[in-house]
């Protein structure tokens with residue numbers, strides 16, 4: 586691994602890769618191989634016994650994937666990282682490695698819909714219970730901690746309500762009991778937020794989003810202490826096997842090189858669009874963490890570099906009217922996912938969070954009127970023009 590590169594703008598390009606080890610290739614080569622040839626049987630035995638470093642089989646490790654993992658470890662200020670075939674493969678591998686039957690998980694009151702479904706599935710099938718916590722105060726967390734609490738799982742900013750959770754406060758509560766804190770850092774990327782530096786134990790990502798940035802790969806990352814990462818590598822990654830392909834790892838290495846530049850533009854565009862939305866008479870409850878009026882602006886200033894590229898807002902209308910507004914857009918595409926160059930819009934109640942029971946959705950603040958916008962890299966005036974035109978049609982409709 587290249588030695589520690591302090592500036593993120595440099596680390597996203599160089600960390601984890603040394604061209605001298607790869608025939609001088611500027612770009613990281615794609616090691617498109619399933620397995621690695623041993624010099625002899627004894628070497629194979631030594632590698633399996635962990636007595637000799639070296640590759641064995643691509644589910645257990647691959648040089649292209651390793652370069653990505655080392656780069657992500659550096660960016661998250663982690664001792665180690667692992668790459669997965671999807672964000673959900675990362676989330677499930679971490680949660681299953683940290684828990685056993687009869688354990689208890691405390692989860693932020695608001696998470697991505699499939700993370701919620703996973704928790705429900707673990708409870709129904711594996712007797713690993715979970716409770717949602719608003720996490721507005723340390724006391725709220727302390728009151729929920731039990732002897733069998735195995736981990737605290739936090740999403741911040743929360744998808745799609747854009748509420749924030751104070752990570753320092755969570756780690757303070759957890760550390761008194763030695764409970765690990767897992768943070769889903771998908772919405773911020775390490776450029777805007779580095780949870781491990783505030784004492785959290787493991788970070789997970791849907792790398793499908795800002796890490797890739799180009800809407801062409803589904804992937805996940807987990808990063809943290811060697812203790813946790815080794816445990817995950819040797820159990821749920823190795824034996825459940827949700828590994829990333831070398832080509833997808835290469836796409837992420839390529840996307841990462843522009844992460845800081847992209848994030849700066851996403852943030853600039855989103856801040857502008859949030860202000861425009863706030864000024865529009867038909868728009869209600871604009872949720873953008875970079876906005877001084879956002880309820881958690883103080884937390885944003887404390888733990889994030891900028892407000893990010895995501896906004897959610899409400900329109901005063903029925904579900905059908907909200908759908909009609911989405912259908913009026915032309916530059917902005919109706920699609921789930923986020924963090925791409927293209928501005929994407931979606932309706933959480935019927936899309937990303939449709940699997941969350943209605944009662945729970947309303948507890949989380951996901952109404953039929955709520956719309957999520959992933960602000961892309963296009964000219965901000967063009968993005969606003971499209972929104973304004975569709976809002977005018979909504980008014981007439």
Ligand code: LCS
Nearest residue numbers: 671672673697771791793804921922937
């Ligand atoms: N964590 C968060 C915060 C997410 O937003 C997602 C996906 C995942 C984990 C899972 O990652 P995946 O397996 O899809 O790579 N979020 C999506 C969303 O909001 N729209 O489409 C997918």
